[in-house]
Amino acid sequence: MPTKVIMTEEDIKRTLARIAHEIIERNELLQDLILVGVHTRGVPLAKHLAANIESFGGVKIPVGTLDISLYRDDLSSLELKPLVKLTDIPATIDGKSIVLVDDVLYTGRSTRAAMDALTDLGRPRLIQLAVLVDRGHRELPIRADYVGKNIPSSKHEEIKVKLKETDGVDEVAIITTPVAKEGR
Amino acid sequence: MKPLLIQGGRIIDEGIDVTGSLLITEGKVSWLGKGEETPPQPDYDVLHAQGLIVCPGFIDLHCHLRQPGDEEKETIATGTRAAARGGFTTICCMPNTNPPLDNQTTIEFIRSKSALEGVVRVLPIGCISKGRKGEELAEMGELASAGVIAFSDDGEPALNSYLMRQALDYSRAFDLPIIDHCEDKALTEGGQMNEGIISTRLGLRGIPSAAEEIIVARDLALAQLTGGRLHIAHVTTEGSVDLIRRAKDKGIKVTAEVTPHHLTLTEERVIGYDTNAKVNPPLRTKQDIKALIQGLSDNTIDIIATDHAPHTEADKLCEFDLAPFGISGLETALGSLMSLVHDGEISLVTLIAKLTHEPARIIGNRYGRLGTLAIGVPADVTIFDPALEWVVEPKAFASKGKNTPLAGERLKGRVMATIYHGELVYKDDSITVKEG
Amino acid sequence: MRTTQVKPKVPETTPVWRHHHILDIDDFTGEEIELVFHTTKAMKEILSRPIKRVPTLRGKTIVTLFYEPSTRTRLSFELAAKNLSADVVNLNALVSSVAKGESLVDTLGTLQALGADIIVMRHPHSGAPYIATRYIEASIVNAGDGWHAHPTQALLDLYTLYEHKESLKGLKAVIIGDIMHSRVARSNIWGLTTMGIEVTLCCPPTLLPVGLGEEHRQLPPVNIEPNIELALDGADMVMTLRLQLERQKSGLLPSIREYIQLYQLTEARLARAKADALVFHPGPVNEGVEISPAVAHGPQSVINEQVSNGVAVRMALLYLLTGSQKR
Numbered sequence: 001m002p003t004k005v006i007m008t009e010e011d012i013k014r015t016l017a018r019i020a021h022e023i024i025e026r027n028e029l030l031q032d033l034i035l036v037g038v039h040t041r042g043v044p045l046a047k048h049l050a051a052n053i054e055s056f057g058g059v060k061i062p063v064g065t066l067d068i069s070l071y072r073d074d075l076s077s078l079e080l081k082p083l084v085k086l087t088d089i090p091a092t093i094d095g096k097s098i099v100l101v102d103d104v105l106y107t108g109r110s111t112r113a114a115m116d117a118l119t120d121l122g123r124p125r126l127i128q129l130a131v132l133v134d135r136g137h138r139e140l141p142i143r144a145d146y147v148g149k150n151i152p153s154s155k156h157e158e159i160k161v162k163l164k165e166t167d168g169v170d171e172v173a174i175i176t177t178p179v180a181k182e183g184r
Numbered sequence: 185m186k187p188l189l190i191q192g193g194r195i196i197d198e199g200i201d202v203t204g205s206l207l208i209t210e211g212k213v214s215w216l217g218k219g220e221e222t223p224p225q226p227d228y229d230v231l232h233a234q235g236l237i238v239c240p241g242f243i244d245l246h247c248h249l250r251q252p253g254d255e256e257k258e259t260i261a262t263g264t265r266a267a268a269r270g271g272f273t274t275i276c277c278m279p280n281t282n283p284p285l286d287n288q289t290t291i292e293f294i295r296s297k298s299a300l301e302g303v304v305r306v307l308p309i310g311c312i313s314k315g316r317k318g319e320e321l322a323e324m325g326e327l328a329s330a331g332v333i334a335f336s337d338d339g340e341p342a343l344n345s346y347l348m349r350q351a352l353d354y355s356r357a358f359d360l361p362i363i364d365h366c367e368d369k370a371l372t373e374g375g376q377m378n379e380g381i382i383s384t385r386l387g388l389r390g391i392p393s394a395a396e397e398i399i400v401a402r403d404l405a406l407a408q409l410t411g412g413r414l415h416i417a418h419v420t421t422e423g424s425v426d427l428i429r430r431a432k433d434k435g436i437k438v439t440a441e442v443t444p445h446h447l448t449l450t451e452e453r454v455i456g457y458d459t460n461a462k463v464n465p466p467l468r469t470k471q472d473i474k475a476l477i478q479g480l481s482d483n484t485i486d487i488i489a490t491d492h493a494p495h496t497e498a499d500k501l502c503e504f505d506l507a508p509f510g511i512s513g514l515e516t517a518l519g520s521l522m523s524l525v526h527d528g529e530i531s532l533v534t535l536i537a538k539l540t541h542e543p544a545r546i547i548g549n550r551y552g553r554l555g556t557l558a559i560g561v562p563a564d565v566t567i568f569d570p571a572l573e574w575v576v577e578p579k580a581f582a583s584k585g586k587n588t589p590l591a592g593e594r595l596k597g598r599v600m601a602t603i604y605h606g607e608l609v610y611k612d613d614s615i616t617v618k619e620g
Numbered sequence: 621m622r623t624t625q626v627k628p629k630v631p632e633t634t635p636v637w638r639h640h641h642i643l644d645i646d647d648f649t650g651e652e653i654e655l656v657f658h659t660t661k662a663m664k665e666i667l668s669r670p671i672k673r674v675p676t677l678r679g680k681t682i683v684t685l686f687y688e689p690s691t692r693t694r695l696s697f698e699l700a701a702k703n704l705s706a707d708v709v710n711l712n713a714l715v716s717s718v719a720k721g722e723s724l725v726d727t728l729g730t731l732q733a734l735g736a737d738i739i740v741m742r743h744p745h746s747g748a749p750y751i752a753t754r755y756i757e758a759s760i761v762n763a764g765d766g767w768h769a770h771p772t773q774a775l776l777d778l779y780t781l782y783e784h785k786e787s788l789k790g791l792k793a794v795i796i797g798d799i800m801h802s803r804v805a806r807s808n809i810w811g812l813t814t815m816g817i818e819v820t821l822c823c824p825p826t827l828l829p830v831g832l833g834e835e836h837r838q839l840p841p842v843n844i845e846p847n848i849e850l851a852l853d854g855a856d857m858v859m860t861l862r863l864q865l866e867r868q869k870s871g872l873l874p875s876i877r878e879y880i881q882l883y884q885l886t887e888a889r890l891a892r893a894k895a896d897a898l899v900f901h902p903g904p905v906n907e908g909v910e911i912s913p914a915v916a917h918g919p920q921s922v923i924n925e926q927v928s929n930g931v932a933v934r935m936a937l938l939y940l941l942t943g944s945q946k947r
Contacts, residue, residue, distance in 0.1 A: 067662060070674040070675070071675060071676070075676060076679075080637060081637070084658070084662040085662065086662060087662070087665055120669070120671050120673070121669065
């Protein structure tokens with residue numbers, strides 16, 4: 001299947017630096033900020049952003065992990081249930097500014113599930129969304145506050161994000177899946 | 185009725201194993217020819233039996249027809265049709281009906297109902313004890329006159345040793361056997377299946393082999409004491425076979441039977457809690473099967489009997505503990521037994537003997553010569569294909585009892601036609617009778 | 621309660637799970653059991669929140685169908701189901717139309733017609749849940765059938781052990797009591813041996829089922845040791861089973877007094893096990909019979925943890941049951 005690399009390791013590094021700057025710019029009270037990475041790849045991304053923010057802004061931001069398997073809206077139709085990972089947010093979220101961090105924003109359903117999960121844990125003052133890739137095709141009224149790269153894609157394409165911590169390499173690729181042939 | 189020639193089959197009877205033809209005239213076997221021989225008179229219908237086995241109609245010394253009392257499970261009409269499909273031309277019905285067969289009236293009911301509605305011969309077995317209660321002897325003399333071929337309280341063991349002694353003794357006057365269902369109920373109460381590794385795995389209370397062997401041993405001792413005729417129903421354990429073998433060596437008058445399911449199925453059939461595998465005595469182990477087959481070969485076990493025990497579907501559609509015991513076996517008997525022949529465990533000739541002239545020997549002559557193709561004898565003939573493969577479909581059974589653990593199984597060996605008293609009482613569609 | 625810090629083995633690959641029903645633990649692989657542990661840990665996190673609820677099973681109807689009285693197991697399942705936002709209906713089969721003679725299959729048919737997605741069943745006859753799987757589409761969870769199995773209990777027992785020990789393989793477990801009539805024992809024997817734990821059974825010979833201790837592919841391998849002191853030597857896990865007082869009446873034991881003398885788990889006897897050995901009991905406890913009050917309430921007892929882990933384990937199992945409920 002044809003694969004094209006859209007972002008290299010360098011591209012990702014620069015993008016994460018830029019997003020970190022944007023977060024610092026838009027959030028006056030960095031002390032109230034918590035970064036929450038959505039499992040699986042949102043977690044290392046959140047950690048990188050926190051490191052960048054600490055480096056550029058001088059403030060150590062807490063990083064939490066959030067599992068959304070239990071909040072998905074498609075569980076009934078799944079033969080195998082997704083692996084539930086740990087939700088661990090190191091501080092109370094009431095009144096805080098949360099930046100949800102995820103790798104790809106697509107239909108928006110994962111973000112909806114993440115927001116439901118967060119609101120079960122407390123009442124944040126503000127929730128923002130940071131994604132490495134926005135590939136369009138929203139099915140819900142959801143938008144990202146911080147976007148690494150807009151990658152317009154068709155439904156026959158797959159955006160594959162790989163990170164060193166989970167896949168051994170940092171890259172974003174677009175894969176064209178074969179279109180079903182008519183009348184075989 | 186025109187004479188019927190069964191042509192070109194392999195004819196197997198006591199002392200006979202030859203490819204040839206059999207002529208039936210006016211309901212009796214009238215001529216037997218070898219090879220290409222044809223009968224002297226030229227006028228007859230022809231049933232082509234090439235590639236098939238032709239033998240005396242099977243005799244089942246142990247089955248349950250449920251009538252009177254439990255007609256929703258089976259009747260004489262449906263039970264005899266099931267028998268015919270299974271190749272059985274004579275079946276002996278056990279007296280655990282409701283009311284039990286412990287007097288002349290009930291025996292006469294069986295005989296007249298069979299004559300009216302049955303399609304094969306039904307021979308009644310009378311109770312050992314009044315009302316089958318196990319307390320007092322039934323009127324054996326009256327029962328003998330009425331036509332029973334044996335006495336049994338089957339369903340229950342004759343637990344009262346004093347009563348069993350009297351039964352074995354008293355029955356000598358009539359030269360009829362006492363058939364005992366050997367089970368020490370103190371050891372089997374609440375039991376659901378064979379006691380062993382599988383019962384432990386499934387969490388079901390077990391029925392130990394010892395429970396059967398204890399009563400077998402007791403009955404053999406009583407048979408020796410009295411000189412009466414003892415017949416052990418449905419032998420299932422290695423230990424029982426050993427006991428019977430030694431008793432026969434000592435000259436004790438005992439005969440024994442084994443069922444097709446105990447010869448071919450082990451306790452592992454119960455895994456999954458299939459109530460159709462729930463039977464008493466229970467399915468046992470590979471080791472027991474080996475001993476039973478050996479017992480058949482060396483004549484420790486004289487005959488094969490089905491213990492056909494039909495139940496309604498609703499009866500068996502429940503928790504394993506609550507389901508009644510019993511397998512509907514008339515229509516699968518030959519098919520399942522043929523696996524032993526195909527595997528080389530017993531010969532075809534032995535198998536047929538255990539289903540025909542051996543049971544006839546136990547029944548005796550009061551109903552004429554049974555289990556034989558001798559000239560002049562009423563023609564009870566079974567024709568079967570030893571190699572035909574077929575799938576067991578309980579819905580297609582003539583029996584009301586669809587309770588078989590063999591549902592969906594592929595068997596090799598099938599009855600193609602059954603003739604009772606010269607009349608075709610069962611015929612597979614593939615068998616044609618050509619007008620002569 | 622101090623637990624050692626455990627590094628759970630986090631499987632990164634797609635989970636292996638093929639159970640549409642939970643009938644017995646004997647057909648669970650080691651990987652599936654580890655998946656249950658992993659999922660249970662996540663469920664425990666939810667139980668530590670102020671709002672112990674997630675919308676996972678919203679819209680699903682779970683029926684508890686109990687033909688035997690039980691407070692704690694039923695409650696545990698009910699809480700687990702409600703925490704996952706399922707609708708729960710409790711059917712006490714002892715007083716309903718079942719008592720009037722409605723058959724098991726009929727009752728199940730009614731529940732299916734009423735739209736039950738999952739039926740949690742407890743029944744006095746072994747094999748009853750297997751029959752259920754043949755006649756209705758809903759998922760069946762066995763909450764205990766006769767003497768046969770109690771898979772969710774074994775899983776919560778295993779999880780409780782897992783929380784305390786770095787590695788399960790090679791541990792020594794002893795089960796003391798009426799093995800013959802105990803579905804908890806049977807399921808634990810399967811579960812423990814699957815995880816590589818060495819199991820010893822200690823009981824009067826009359827309460828030991830036929831075949832256990834022999835080598836056979838149909839049964840897990842166990843050691844048999846009727847002497848309690850010898851059995852406890854070096855044990856990491858000690859499980860005591862409830863002794864039904866009726867066992868003495870049915871002639872299996874000469875007296876309860878003798879059972880206590882030979883088999884009660886006392887502090888002195890427990891000292892033969894490892895210093896960090898854990899004491900389990902499926903409950904309800906007959907204090908002073910199979911276990912002394914001192915041990916039941918002592919520092920090595922994890923009996924209360926078993927109960928609290930029960931809710932989390934059952935949440936994990938209800939979540940993991942295969943999604944395609946309508947076949």
